[in-house]
Structure formats: structure tokens, C-alpha cells
Amino acid sequence: MVKLTDSEFLEFVDYMHKNYGIDLTKKRQLIEGRLSNMIERKGMKSFGQYMTSIKRNNREEITTLINKLTTNYTYFYREENHFKYLKEVILPYEEKNNTAKVINIWSAGCSSGEEPYTIAMIINDYFALKKSKWKIQILATDISENVLLKAREGVYSEESLSKMPPSFVKRYFLKTKDSKYEVIPEIKECVTFKAFNLMEPIRERNKYDVIFCRNVMIYFNINTKINLVNKFYEAVKTGGHLMIGHAETIQRDQSKFKYICPATYKKE
Numbered sequence: 001m002v003k004l005t006d007s008e009f010l011e012f013v014d015y016m017h018k019n020y021g022i023d024l025t026k027k028r029q030l031i032e033g034r035l036s037n038m039i040e041r042k043g044m045k046s047f048g049q050y051m052t053s054i055k056r057n058n059r060e061e062i063t064t065l066i067n068k069l070t071t072n073y074t075y076f077y078r079e080e081n082h083f084k085y086l087k088e089v090i091l092p093y094e095e096k097n098n099t100a101k102v103i104n105i106w107s108a109g110c111s112s113g114e115e116p117y118t119i120a121m122i123i124n125d126y127f128a129l130k131k132s133k134w135k136i137q138i139l140a141t142d143i144s145e146n147v148l149l150k151a152r153e154g155v156y157s158e159e160s161l162s163k164m165p166p167s168f169v170k171r172y173f174l175k176t177k178d179s180k181y182e183v184i185p186e187i188k189e190c191v192t193f194k195a196f197n198l199m200e201p202i203r204e205r206n207k208y209d210v211i212f213c214r215n216v217m218i219y220f221n222i223n224t225k226i227n228l229v230n231k232f233y234e235a236v237k238t239g240g241h242l243m244i245g246h247a248e249t250i251q252r253d254q255s256k257f258k259y260i261c262p263a264t265y266k267k268e
């Protein structure tokens with residue numbers, strides 16, 4: 001087993017924090033446990049040697065690394081309070097006041113697509129026959145190319161749909177030959193998937209009505225989180241919302257967002 005020395009550990013933690021915002025200060029065992037076999041299989045003798053190859057910025061190598069250190073766990077209709085709020089507060093407001101009839105949503109850290117597709121289904125269900133009058137744009141981004149491949153494919157196991165209302169399963173999925181569930185084209189076309197590292201500057205020209213960044217910032221240390229929330233503040237329209245994971249919090253002195261209800265914030 002390849003051992004992680006103290007200096008390699010510090011170098012690794014510093015590099016991952018500076019480049020990907022991931023806080024690994026308390027994860028020495030996890031790093032060793034999840035990476036050392038892979039490093040050995042690559043024929044490398046030390047973490048130092050592996051770090052040198054990572055620093056060459058080989059995208060595939062970095063994606064594998066991020067996949068090993070973070071979790072992509074997600075499912076449809078996760079933390080449904082947000083979808084209730086979208087349906088009962090945000091969409092009625094937009095319907096009344098949004099004369100341009102364009103809704104921009106960003107699912108930041110979308111993993112394999114369950115979150116942005118759930119959002120598309122809620123919006124589709126809300127507008128129903130009136131949907132053709134609206135332009136619904138859902139941008140879904142993640143750092144990991146692997147999860148994005150799965151997201152674009154849009155095929156899921158029955159288990160990941162277990163929290164969905166059965167009427168949604170019936171309406172928005174097609175059963176495949178091998179008993180999986182594929183998202184219907186009408187929903188797929190509402191979502192654009194792109195690779196994006198949340199540590200990079202946000203360059204989109206559009207401002208968002210809602211940003212979902214749920215269960216992503218758990219990996220980030222406090223300063224990285226504050227910087228990211230401030231970037232989200234700039235990227236959201238006045239009156240727009242930021243949704244974070246229910247296990248995450250933003251303190252009052254950390255951002256200009258106003259707390260609305262658990263894990264829901266607004267730019268006023």
C-alpha cells in the first residue's frame with residue numbers, strides 16, 4: 001500500500017483546496033484509503049509522484065480523483081420542500097410578474113441529473129398546457145464528466161425514483177427493455193448539461209431566477225463557501241432564490257441573501 005507522508009498530505013490538501021475548494025484537512029484516512037490502490041495500479045511509488053501527474057492537469061485523471069473523493073449520491077425529488085416552494089411560491093409569482101416569460105434556473109453540482117430533471121418536471125407540471133408560451137432554461141453543471149454522461153443519458157433505476165409521486169413516474173419516464181426508466185425527450189430538452197468547476201468565475205450572461213446548490217458545499221471550507229455564496233448572489237436576479245442542502249447553513253453575516261425558510265434564501 002502506498003503511504004501518504006505528512007508533507008504529501010499537506011501539499012495535497014492545499015492543492016485540492018486552492019483548485020477545487022474541497023476541504024480535506026480532516027480526511028487523511030479517506031485520501032489514503034480511496035487513492036492508494038489506484039496509485040499503485042498506475043505503477044507509481046508515492047503520492048508525490050501522483051501529485052505531479054495531477055498537476056499536469058490531465059482532465060480525465062482529475063475527474064477520477066474528484067469522483068473518488070466526493071460523493072455523487074442523489075435521487076429524484078430529494079429534499080422535496082424546495083420543490084413545494086418552487087411550485088407554490090416561485091412559479092405563481094413568475095406567472096403573474098414575469099412578462100418576458102423566460103425562467104432561468106441553475107442546478108450547480110447536479111450530479112447525475114436527478115435534481116435538474118425533477119425541477120423540469122415540476123415546472124412542466126405547473127404550466128401544463130401553457131408551457132409552450134414559456135421559455136424554460138435549466139442549466140445543470142458538475143465538475144465530474146462521469147456523472148454528466150449519465151445525466152445526459154437520462155436512464156435511472158427504479159430505486160432512484162422511489163420518492164417521486166407515481167403520477168410523475170407515469171408521465172415523465174419511459175420504461176426501457178431492461179426495466180430502467182428513461183426521462184422523456186420533452187423533459188430532457190429543458191436541461192442543458194455542462195462541465196463546470198464552481199471555483200471558476202461565473203461567466204454566464206443570464207441572471208438566474210433560482211440557483212440550486214444542494215449538498216455540494218459540504219465539501220468546502222468556510223471561506224470557499226462564503227466566496228461561492230457571494231458569487232451566487234451576483235448571479236441571481238433581484239427577487240431570485242438560492243436553495244442549499246437542508247444539512248447546510250449560511251450565517252447571516254456570511255452573505256447578503258435573506259433567510260426565508262430552511263435551506264431557502266432570497267436576494268431582495
Ligand SMILES: C[S@@+](CC[C@H](N)C(=O)[O-])C[C@H]1O[C@@H](n2cnc3c(N)ncnc32)[C@H](O)[C@@H]1O
Nearest residue numbers: 072073074109111142143144197198214215216
Ligand atoms: C452529493 S452530489 C449533490 C447532487 C444534488 N445537488 C443533490 O442534492 O442531490 C454533489 C456533487 O457536487 C459535485 N462537486 C463537488 N465539488 C465541485 C466543484 N468544485 N464544482 C462543481 N461540482 C462539484 C460533485 O461532483 C457531486 O456530483
